[in-house]
Amino acid sequence: MSNIKNQLITAASTTFSKYGYYKTAMEDIAKTAQKAKGSLYYHFGSKELLFEAVVLQELELLKTELTIVFEDQVSDTRVVLHNYMLKRMEVLRHAPNYQETLRPNFYEHYDFVDRVKQEMINWEVEQIVHLIQRGVQKHELELPGDHMVYAQVLVMLLQGLEPNFYLKGEYDRLESHFDSLITIITKGISK
Incomplete structure (x- = not known):
C-alpha cells in the first residue's frame, strides 16, 4: 500500500474514532490528513470504502x-x-x-x-x-x-x-x- 494511502487511513481512523462514522465527513478526514478531499476519493472512491x-x-x-x-x-x-x-x-x-x-x-x-x-x-x-x-x-x-x-x-x-x-x-x-x-x-x- 502506498504511503499516501496509509496516511489517509491513519487520518481516517483517528477522525472516525473521534466523531463516529455518521458524523464524519470526508472534509474532516482531508483536514486531519492535510490532503485535498479529492485525494480521498481518488484512493478510496467513497467514505464507505475508506471506512x-x-x-x-x-x-x-x-x-x-x-x-x-x-x-x-x-x-x-x-x-x-x-x-x-x-x-x-x-x-x-x-x-x-x-x-x-x-x-x-x-x-x-x-x-x-x-x-x-x-x-x-x-x-x-x-x-x-x-x-x-x-x-x-x-x-x-x-x-x-x-x-x-x-x-x-x-x-x-x-x-x-x-x-x-x-x-x-x-x-x-x-x-x-x-x-x-x-x-x-x-x-x-x-x-
Missing part, C-alpha cells in the same frame, strides 16, 4: 496479535486458548472503528461489514481448529466430535459478548473476571 479500509486495518492488527498467540508451540494448549481469548478482547477494546460496526443500525446498512467479519471469523475458526487438534494430539484436550463446531461456537460466544463489552461499556467492570471465566471454559475441555 472499510480502516476496519480492515484494525482486523489485520487483531490477526497479527492473535497469530503470535497461536504460534506458541511451547505452552500447554489450554494456556494458548486462554491467551487467545484474552488477547482478542484486549485488541478489540482498542479498535473503536470495529466497535462502530457492532451497532445494529450500522450493520444493517453496510454489506461490507458482513463480508469483512466473515473473513475474520473463518480465519479465527481455522486457527482454533488447528489449536484444538494439537491439544488433542498432545493429550491436553479431550474434545470428541467435530472440532470445527467447537471452534465456531467459541467464536460465536466471543462475538456475542462484544456489544456489551464495547458498546455498553462493560469491559472495564468485567475485565477483572475474564481470567476466571476463561479458566472455567478451558478446564471444561481439559483431559
Whole structure:
C-alpha cells in the first residue's frame, strides 16, 4: 500500500474514532490528513470504502496479535486458548472503528461489514481448529466430535459478548473476571 494511502487511513481512523462514522465527513478526514478531499476519493472512491479500509486495518492488527498467540508451540494448549481469548478482547477494546460496526443500525446498512467479519471469523475458526487438534494430539484436550463446531461456537460466544463489552461499556467492570471465566471454559475441555 502506498504511503499516501496509509496516511489517509491513519487520518481516517483517528477522525472516525473521534466523531463516529455518521458524523464524519470526508472534509474532516482531508483536514486531519492535510490532503485535498479529492485525494480521498481518488484512493478510496467513497467514505464507505475508506471506512472499510480502516476496519480492515484494525482486523489485520487483531490477526497479527492473535497469530503470535497461536504460534506458541511451547505452552500447554489450554494456556494458548486462554491467551487467545484474552488477547482478542484486549485488541478489540482498542479498535473503536470495529466497535462502530457492532451497532445494529450500522450493520444493517453496510454489506461490507458482513463480508469483512466473515473473513475474520473463518480465519479465527481455522486457527482454533488447528489449536484444538494439537491439544488433542498432545493429550491436553479431550474434545470428541467435530472440532470445527467447537471452534465456531467459541467464536460465536466471543462475538456475542462484544456489544456489551464495547458498546455498553462493560469491559472495564468485567475485565477483572475474564481470567476466571476463561479458566472455567478451558478446564471444561481439559483431559
